[in-house]
Amino acid sequence: MNQENQDLILQACGASSLRVGAKIQTLWSGYGEIVRLHLDGCDRPSVVVKHVKFPEEAEHPGGWNTDRSHRRKVTSYQVETHWYQNYSTNQNCRIPACLAACSHGDEMLIVLEDLDVAGYDQRRTSVKDGEIRACLRWLAHFHALFLGAAPEGLWPVGTYWHLETRPDELEAMDDAKLKAAAGDIDRILNECRFKTVVHGDAKLANFCFSPSGQDVAAVDFQYVGGGCGMKDVVYLLGSCMNEKECERRAQGLLDFYFTELKLAVKQDVDFAALEKEWREMFVFAWTDFHRFLLGWMPGSWKINRYSKQLTKEVLHKLKPEPENSSTRQKSKRVAKR
Known part of the structure; x- marks a missing residue:
């Protein structure tokens, strides 16, 4: 130096x-x-x-x-x-x-x-339930603190895997259906009514624990920026649980996050609407990161059955509804006029 x-x-x-x-x-x-x-x-x-x-x-x-x-x-x-x-x-x-x-x-x-x-001198490579909850509590308070804040001087859209910054990885993908849907998934996440500042790299390795494991601090803010809080939540959960654990525990931990978020939000906000929207965004945020992994590191252990199932759900949601017979008849009548 x-x-x-x-x-x-x-x-x-x-x-x-x-x-x-x-x-x-x-x-x-x-x-x-x-x-x-x-x-x-x-x-x-x-x-x-x-x-x-x-x-x-x-x-x-x-x-x-x-x-x-x-x-x-x-x-x-x-x-x-x-x-x-x-x-x-x-x-x-x-x-x-x-x-x-x-x-x-x-x-x-x-x-x-x-x-x-x-007092945050502990690091974890694997975590117990209470330690995951400590990280989720940190995220809930962080998202509550910056709810509605403009990300001035930060990334306009946070997270290191944001689609606009990763065209090379998108091009490298083999999954044609997900590649075609990537833009729509990104748009849906970006058009959320409720936005906050996201950490952007909220993996287990970026949390420092107290000796008890009940308190945490976070580091590494290279990709902090605007967005839906679910991006941080799905990335954290995916960084410390395998597919069976995700299938068994993800929803319960998501419930815990929203309980903590409600306690942490101090401003006047329609929390029921926020929770409804962000719960709907959970599968989109998870699929968005899955999209990145498929192009960036297709051999990753995080590409698992749970991620594929959520991606399947998202692709189904994005499929246009098939016209029924009455809709087709109405269209024909309008066309004749």
């Missing part, structure tokens, strides 16, 4: 010195890294720094290292920086505080509160 960046961090934290600790992770496709820095001379023992450095040649695990992919990633880091600098939440949907951020040339730096120090 160069001296300019070190000075920025020291000044932002009021620290006298710092030392680089463990690398937490490498960013997707080699676009930098997330590291923990240990501080001296201030009341913060450590901070987490997201250091983005655009590579001369990206190495995408799935081979999607195109100019379009690069531009999408660049925009995502700009959006994330804007998010941390301009948006805040509350204790019910906890995120790390942003202490400093800067960009110059092909580098970006975001200095964040260390959530481990704040």
Whole structure:
């Protein structure tokens, strides 16, 4: 880390010195890294720094290292920086505080509160029912907080798999029926009456748990933006349950989400209408992500019987109703006039 960046961090934290600790992770496709820095001379023992450095040649695990992919990633880091600098939440949907951020040339730096120090030091690769509910509670409060808010400075339509940003993956799909319906599914989701700000990448790996597992905080806001809250819900559920678990538990967990959402919504809103619309959008949101996976990673474990069944339901809903005999007779009479 160069001296300019070190000075920025020291000044932002009021620290006298710092030392680089463990690398937490490498960013997707080699676009930098997330590291923990240990501080001296201030009341913060450590901070987490997201250091983005655009590579001369990206190495995408799935081979999607195109100019379009690069531009999408660049925009995502700009959006994330804007998010941390301009948006805040509350204790019910906890995120790390942003202490400093800067960009110059092909580098970006975001200095964040260390959530481990704040009591969210647990990570999960699998979860029990109570831990899934903790994540759903976080999403419910997050969606309630931003219900009806314009996603200023964020993605107009959130989520990293949004159709408009993924034409290459759409083209790669083999499922002709779903490919043909992709635009209609996207339109239906985008034309929701009730919109909020969605996290956009609400998978299990982006939640930090308290030791009890009952409280969570969320990280990684590269694809935060406008949209229907069901997009986050289906992505979370699909990230931590297999097809049998989804078949058995998804509806009960969806009920829990709406119970929490109703408690969290503070503004005057027709909640019955909101719940009705978003429940209808559940299958569309799930199918929308399934569409992305079929083009992006057709061998994914998430492409399962449950996803295929929901997709079948959506395609059936989108089929035009066949004309009955009375409708045809009426059409003929109108034509004769």
